[in-house]
Amino acid sequence: MNLVTSWTSFQQLCVVVSPDFFPLSQRAMGLIWLLQPVLWHSPRDPSGYDYSAMTDEQKQLISTRWHDQHKWYTADWDYGQTTLALFCAAILASAILNAMSRFRASSKISGQGKPLPGFVDKLTAAFRYTTARQFHLSVIRWYAPPLAAILGVLGMFIFVMSLMLAVRPFYWPNDAMGMSPPIATRSGWIGIAIMPFMIAFATKVNFVGLLTGTSHEKLQVFHRWSAVFMYIASLVHTFPFIINNIRMGMMEVQYNTSPFYWTGIAALVPQTYLIALSWGIFRNPYYEIFKKLHFVAAGIFMAALFIHVNWTLTSWDYFWATLAIYGLAWLSRVARTIYTTGFGLPATVESVGPDLIKLSVRVPGRFKWAPGQHVFVRVLGLGVHALTSHPFTISSLHTGGAGAENTAELVMRVHRGLTGALARRVTGKAAWTSRVVVDGPYGGLHVPLKAYERVYLLAGGSGATFTLPLFADLAASIKAGGTACQRVEFVVAVPDDDNYSWMEPRITAVAAGLPETAVGLRVHFTRAAAEETKESHPMTRDILRGRPVLGDIVREAHRSARKVAIVACGPDGFLYDVRNAVADSQLVIADGFGICKDLFLHTETYSW
Template structure:
């Protein structure tokens, strides 16, 4: 028995064969070769239809994003009333902001837009699978492949290249839709789940049919289709089960290592299973092209920018907090990043951990001045939770003064705000930063960059300064950060307070508020719980208790025509921010208030 019993060529013949037409009625013969029932054109009827659906959905998302970008660049008179375009934009942003929480399982849903997209995909796939009748042939002479099994198999196969395309870090769909790769992970997971459902719908009718015909044992022995199908279904079941949120998050390190191994077995078994049937291997060539090109671009870029590793120092900067300082100036020319971007880091000195890479947000700002000591120094601040981060915390705790030195490889950067925002932050009237814990690693560099662009006078140096008479619009910047205690604030304190004290145009108000969340009394306030602060630089307002995120968002929305909200933190933190913004978007849609443009950008701890 051979794994593959056909030659590897482009596709097989479409000339029907193997039928006993004398055993069929005229109606059965007509049904056998009608559209949506013909086995010999099922790949065109079903697989290509699924491909067209995915392509149209991606194109529609790209065009919607393009329309939003064009609208954002239109000149709008100050004080203009909320228009039709503003209302439509607000409605769309409502769906991208609104989130749901299911308390019994402590589950936070993706944004409503993603939920609608996933539901739309599910309805389309199930409709395409179940709409045509019959599910089984009325006459065994019409073939051994039940119609529902045939169509489900092709639908499942057509999902494959898109499922992989949603998962890559160098992401072509993200490039078209102007988003970041991690925000497409929800579609990768659900596409994989739907592919599993259609695979089961493909599998069980064959079993039912063969048992009914008394041929199950013979077909298992004589046909490779059956055992290769099971060989593909077993790792696919494992992949879907282990990707379930609670399991994936609990044993993430194990999940990540086994995920690629199981995926390799699945792809190999599935390749053998489809066995050159019609255009089945086309979808493998497409998958290989998408994944292979994305992987090659990552490898070439990483090798060019970081070579065989960059020198780094890893040190403890607070309770369970670790900072990785990477001297990227030693890398190849061109290693740059923008505020809010993240990189995947591989620590070469950690034995088995050197085989995996993990994403962390760059908390430092890239400085373009060739005379600056900060040039191309990548700072990553992370909280020790388990796996790699816990190992790094132990290494930092036992290292000599000055930290533990090792070499790291950086893959990236990815994501960031500039590729997602419809306009620069300087063009909003008010910008509100909301950070929870180490979510400040995302918000702080964007805050520093924005303030730097508003810097005036000789101290501006080489910073790109916005002319207040032309492009500048922002008049107020608020940065609100929630930390457990003063020790968790210490690592970000110099950057925040230096930025808050920056000299800008007199029309710009910069406000910094720090909330210490481990104190029981939410109404108590102190001037400075950290102590030893230079009075000339004391600018933050220190508060006890959690910030009222909804009130902050609503107050910002009520105070300006254009508002940007930048938030990063735990899921519960972002849940409050998202739904407060969604409520304000509905006000814009209804035409209430002075705000006509409310932009929200969020980043989460995990994907």
């Protein structure tokens, strides 16, 4: 960020490092990009102050911590490292909670002892209330992130604004104290310290997610809001310099002679574009175009910002950290994709219902996945769509021994773009073949469902692609014995028989051989009459008409056992009902009522 102390001290520094730093022709043309010679860090020796023009109080002020000791020569320690510490502490706390959650799920402690929830059970339920509770603004049709994410974002906002605004003065009371307003200096360091975390939240191979047990798509909310807070810090950093220089009558001189000003503008323009066009109203309708332009604008922004900070103090350290995070994540993705899929794998596309297609990919034995994970697919034989990749859940289980080939099946709802193009290729045909590149797998559950006494799998429409492999895996475990899971309830809501036909053979095959005490199957047809469909599905035990009352199902799950897991995948409204019903049940546990001590919830959405 623009952390120049004053025009006098800046000139002195430039003369020290390079006597020819400001040739007149270059000053006029604004061609100077980096201070010469380029160093890792700039010096910390304070200079350029007129102490004779300061009062004793002003001399003391510029040497006090949090007031930018000697103006800005330790501001990176005071504000940059403080921001760094806060984000690291928050990630560490989340990692500890994730480890405790894993331990709790795999242990038998919560299922034994007192018949009512104990202190740890109540505390866990209170925390899980925040991860389940969700809000909906019907006026704008917006489903908010879970309460825990809102609180996390709010905590970031309070921290950033407090660190930026709590210390006074915002401007130096005496021009002899320098031309860098204190609020501009501190906001610059806060903004640049946010940058590595903003990128860390965005990567698919996500190191924050590995620590916290959170899939990459659920961290996007923190990526977007940390970018907003960095932008706020950039604005607070920019305008005090403009105000100060206009007041002193030096704005034109500074812009024409100092690279810090025009490079600051060069960074702020693409940053403004990135923030403005990243809101859902602009992003969602044309996501593929948005994504490509987003990368281009981000590259311009990072390059301009790198030049702008001009190795000031430890500013470039944050770029090296950002490069390490993003570069390692990208290289690991590329290396894994080349190793597992090479230059493409054979795949077959076929229609399996109205607005439904299935992509079957033959994968080598070294490509492995767990139930509930998803991959990014690039179809090479699809013209312009070969330039894009899209996420889809693997609806089949990994089978066979080590080194054996498998078929990864992806069932897709037809929309525009890639899925629409695939649907057109199989119109009037039995199938269409191509080669695909598969990147993944990603996501999945971070706790074992087999450790819970009862598991409820709730699917809305094609959300069954996520819950069906979990159902098959749990059923196989129950058949084999040695699992704590005693019963699985599979609830699916589909519009009609055509949308159910693709999954019915697999569901009945999975349930076959299990006693009625171990498995429950309920199919809700939201459009067709139940009487019209019962005869067509004799193996399905419960055929129901109308939408499921998800709140009643969740309350039934809460009353069924001491350790219960609920997994749901479906449209936003479907998940909203499940989340809030689970949140209400968590409050019941926190109050110490009921037999359930451990109620775990995992949700997957159609899109991010």
